[in-house]
Amino acid sequence: MSSFLTRLRAEWAPSIPRELLAGAVATFALIPEVIAFSFVAGVDPAVGLFASFVISIVIAFTGGRPAMVSAAAGSVALVAAPLVQSHGLGYLLAAGLLAGAVQVVFGLLKLGVLMRFVSSSVRTGFVNALAVLIFAAQLPHLHGAAPATWAMLALGLAIIYGLPWLGRVLRLPALSAVPSPLICVVALTLLASWLGLRLPTVADLGNLPDALPLFALPQVPVSLDTLRIILLPALAIAMVGLLESVLTAAVVDEMTETPSNKNRECTGLGLANIAASLFGGIAGCGMIGQAVGNVKYGGRGRLSTLFAGVFLLILMVSLKDWVSQVPVIALVAIMVMVSAETFDWKSLGTLVRHPRMSSAVMLATVAVTIGTHNLAAGVAAGVVLSGVFFAFKVSRMLQVRAVDDAATGQRTWHVSGQVFFASADAFIEAFDVLGAEGRPVCIDVTHAHFWDVTAVAALDKVVERLRHHGCAVQVVGLNEASAVLVDRMGGDAAPAGPLGRRDS
Template sequence: MTRFIAYRREWSANPVRELLAGAVATFALIPEVIAFSFVAGVDPQVGLFASFVIGIVIAFTGGRPAMISAAAGSVALVVAPLVAAHGLSYLLAAGLLAGLFQILFGVLRLGVLMRFVSKSVRTGFVNALAILIFAAQVPHIVHGGWLNYAMLAAGLAIIYLVPRLTTVVPSPLVCILVLTVGATVLKLPVMTVADLGRLPDSLPVFAWPSVPLTLETLSIIAGPALAIAMVGLLESMMTASVVDDLTDTPSPKNMECTGLGIANVAASLFGGIAGCGMIGQTVSNVKYGGRSRLSTLFAGVLLLVLMVVLKPWVSQVPVAALVAIMIMVSIDTFDWSSLRSLIVHPKMSSAVMVATVIVTVFTANLALGVAVGVLLSGVFFAFKVSALLRVEADTDEARGRLTYRVSGQIFFASADLFIDAFDYQDAVGKHAVIDLTHAHFWDITAVAALDRVLQRFKAHGVPVDVLGLNEASSTLIGSLDSSGRLREV
């Protein structure tokens, strides 16, 4: 009942504000979706069909209100080889299977894995995506001639100056309206949306992917489907986390996993490519007031209306207007404060952020960039924790006793430090005591390290007592000590 009340609240918001914000996100979607369709090797209508369906379905099934999801570049990069080798039908089948994988991940509650993505990785992800969004606009900027530059400058001027006069209508919409009317009335020879590729001329139609239901087909699509599922979920989870930070509200990540899976299944059954969260368009939506599911729904519905019902008018929108919007999105997406933080934050955290940006930008692979960032975060964390291990020796000559007081965490990264901290030669002729009151053993490597220490003392004829082992460490040793040598510890 509580979840139902919360869900209903996610639809209640200022309708005018939500519709206008969703409209801005829609126009920000058009050039990227068309561009990503070319990357995937399919007609623009395949990406647009997907974006219609995903936007509408995920408005009801997703976990993060105000998030915009559509056909995305990360997924396009993954599926391009499949399309080139086997064609569109296998792409649709792979998208269908990927959606089922994502539903399964949501049911298994794998959304909690986002806890392992550090703030540095998230910042690097956002900055890299902002750079990629801007880079995608460069071809439209450099190959358009002086008139294109003039249109682009006018568009940016409108976007950034109109808010000083009024915020009733989002300035990107004013930009589109003014530049479209101006280009049409003056008959300016500029590139328009119609020049980007074939646009839909009908509504998407439900159809099962025309592939043979055989094990061979499964072997062809299984790998790409799993890659689509993982990349899509990663980008969606990262985008949801960004919106969480922007709005100071939480969102159920497992519900987002399941919702994206359902949306991708629907998109594949209606002839569209699989998709995921779109951070640039989402940031744009949130910036202009989108807070509820209504803005997400309207973005999908408006895209459908624009591309099918109003196609003759939308076809006349100058590409320069859309490029201006995307430049604004990239500027707003980039975390400019992170540049200043590079010299303030710990060097390891800054290194993780920079590495995430570099890998993502140079490979154009968001999943790889985040994976490298998470890996480096784990390595640096393990290094920092292992460096906290301390072993202090205290000799009682009168009693012939040598006490080692151990403090810190003993695990795979600190096990060798633990072993090397003992002076086995100095302990000869004494009685050694290892005090573990302030230490904790975490894994089988730590247990093996303790066994190694005891065996080295034994080899030098030194009797050893182990004191202060906490209950959790004792239980771990009892379950992992296959040799039985540590049972009496």
């Protein structure tokens, strides 16, 4: 029993005060982004805020990555916007339900393993691009800003970075007991009120909710026509959400040096999105900026995720009048800090030290993500480019060496490396067919592997050409996997000759 309680506390709340305070920091980091993303999707701020509350509560229990923050996200909002514009909120909620169901199935089928195909270069590009997008999202709040706004931003950043520094220098742990972003929000709100500064406030971002979310099914007809309308948007929401959540979980894994269950995270996200849709909220996913802030200020367990959602609801409903007075610039200061903490600054130095292809993948991921404002598009481009570069690199490892036997006149080609679609043409071109005309020929593939039908077709073509020029061809050394593939393909390189048997 004691061991169970120990594990439960380690998973939920290693330190209750730190979990609560870190969750509060994540909440303040959520507010401006969720409201902004709601406008991107074309829905009221209440839709995004209710979604964030419900998603945080549900995923705190069902997710696979403790301390990770999930809510209504910009990538999902971009995908959802066309559906809202063409058919309205009801169809968006129905699409969210279907997307959640797809994500649950994805997790149950244990497809989270696909994360292994995302290279570290792509993950770094994903993180850096998101940091740039988070910072860029703050620029509209600063465009044409008055000097007082810039002064408040400077003061906010000084509080956020200065208090922890003073605590270390003066050896005063009390200065680090409360996360400095919370002090920034309180201090700038009180100062703006005391000085009578006319700064944009949270109330200016949009109408905030004034009641609890209510359970209700989406108001759409249950028909095949409805399914036709929501199917593609739902699949897009599901894939974008899964991709961003799993990558965010990987980032938190690295920050905390602890593992997570990616399949459970997929299932948990699906359940959270189903619940959000049933309570009138937009679907969401992992929020890397808020997750980084949560972890940075002590969040390690599920309690910080849970409290981020609960505190958001408390602020939006019970403390609405107080939150409405918070200057937007205080939240901008927090998001600038989140952006700086999210960016992998070490990656700039490694650009020249890492292989050029890896650096190119990272830069391409950043460029596509920033250019499209779509994290999924950036990651997809990075994964494709990684695959192309890998195939190119492996294809260059193929070697074909010819050795002539003066006594018998036989020419033996020794093949080593990987033969597949990217190296098949090079394999064919390596054989000097005219130089071996009329001679006995041996193709030794002991140190080679044939991976696909293109590779087998290339071997078949070489054998056919040699036989056409009067050569008696023998192929030796096929490993078992290659021999099975050749056997299935048939043709001149099939078991009718010596090619189909494993020759030791």
